[in-house]
Amino acid sequence: MDAAQFEKSLASVLSWWDEAGVETPALAPAKPKKRAPIKRENLQSAKPAAPRAAPDAPPPTDDAFAKAAADIAAKCKTLADLKAAVESFNAGGLSDAARGAVFSRGNSAADVMIIGEAPGAPEDAAGKPFIGPSGQLLDRIFASIGLGEDSLYMTNVVNWRPPNNRKPNESEIALCLPIIKRHIALAKPKLIVLVGGVSMAALTGQKGITKTRGSWETLEIEGAAIPALITYHPAYLLRQPHLKRDVWRDMLSLKARIAQL
Numbered sequence: 224m225d226a227a228q229f230e231k232s233l234a235s236v237l238s239w240w241d242e243a244g245v246e247t248p249a250l251a252p253a254k255p256k257k258r259a260p261i262k263r264e265n266l267q268s269a270k271p272a273a274p275r276a277a278p279d280a281p282p283p284t285d286d287a288f289a290k291a292a293a294d295i296a297a298k299c300k301t302l303a304d305l306k307a308a309v310e311s312f313n314a315g316g317l318s319d320a321a322r323g324a325v326f327s328r329g330n331s332a333a334d335v336m337i338i339g340e341a342p343g344a345p346e347d348a349a350g351k352p353f354i355g356p357s358g359q360l361l362d363r364i365f366a367s368i369g370l371g372e373d374s375l376y377m378t379n380v381v382n383w384r385p386p387n388n389r390k391p392n393e394s395e396i397a398l399c400l401p402i403i404k405r406h407i408a409l410a411k412p413k414l415i416v417l418v419g420g421v422s423m424a425a426l427t428g429q430k431g432i433t434k435t436r437g438s439w440e441t442l443e444i445e446g447a448a449i450p451a452l453i454t455y456h457p458a459y460l461l462r463q464p465h466l467k468r469d470v471w472r473d474m475l476s477l478k479a480r481i482a483q484l
Contacts, residue, residue, distance in 0.1 A: 285394040288315050293401035302331055302409045309382050309402060317395050321383040322347050327406075328354070333376040334484060335477070336412035337361070338403065339456060340421035341381035341391045352377050357458035361418070364457065364470060368478040376410055378403070380425045396425050408445040413484055415442060415449055416477065419456030426451070437473050439480075452477055 295312060299305040310324045318324070325342040328351045337353070345355030353361050365375060381391040381399045391399075403426070407415070417423045417440075420432040427440050435453050442449045454473040455466055 285315075285398065288313075289394075289398045289401070292398050296401045296405035299405060299409070302327075302406070305402070305405060305409060314383055314398060317381075317383045317385065317398065320386040323350055324382045325350055325352050325379065325384070326382060327376060327378045328352050329372045329376045330374065331376050331410055333374050334413040334481065335370065335375050336407065336410055336415045337365075337375055337377040338407075338415060338417055338422045338426070339377070339379045340419045341379050341395075342384040343458075344384065344388055347384035352379050353457075357456070357461060360457040360460060364467075364474060367471070368474045376412065378406060380422050390421060396421070400425060404444055407442070407449070408447065411447070412449060414477070414480055415451040417451050417453050419459065423453050427453075429453075436469060437476065439476075450480065452480070 292312065292314070295308045296305065299308055306326045309326055312318065312324070321342070325346050329337075339352060342352060343355050343357070346352050346358070352358070361377075362372070365371070380403050381395055382402060385391045385395060417426060420430075423432055423435065424430055426442055427435075429435050429440070432453065432455065436455060438453055440451045440453065442451045452473060454470055455463075460467055460470060
């Protein structure tokens, strides 16, 4: 039975029901939906879905950056080589957040090397360590025992300002550790002053500067044994000025060691 015959039969049945008093809904027969014919050319032109692109390579890990830093530091034969290598080094998020590397200030041939923790905002802007308020205090502290910029060589464990001026974290210190050790080896200081708990922990492994402040430790750097004095960071002294007398004792201890050279 085709569609026309079906509609004729249905109309006859509904008419008979209507005459018999049966209420019938006004229903129209549903028309079948016609599918669009599939053309052969559509099948032939259909292309397989493009394969998904391979995911991007994962970013380097902290260990990878630390290894790269160790590699470039080991290859440097002079302080000029190391400075150039550090200034062009990609330290990941650490260097991305800073204006540039902060390498050193003072006389690289000096007997005394000062090592802090990391640059702050003024140091990041100028590219030199210890030039902000805490650096100015540090200059006055060493001037009290007759040591000026020509008698000192200053740097930090970390060469880039950490984001938001925070303290460097363990991975950032680990990244920069081979650089500062090579820095010490090339500078060949006779004495080192570690200012602050970060530089103390990084180079001696000790914790708690209030217990170790004023003590002398020996740093083994590429076969050289270098005496190192531990003292407070000048930024800490700006917050705790009553501790300046403890640092004065440390300076007298340093002055006595210098006299023995």
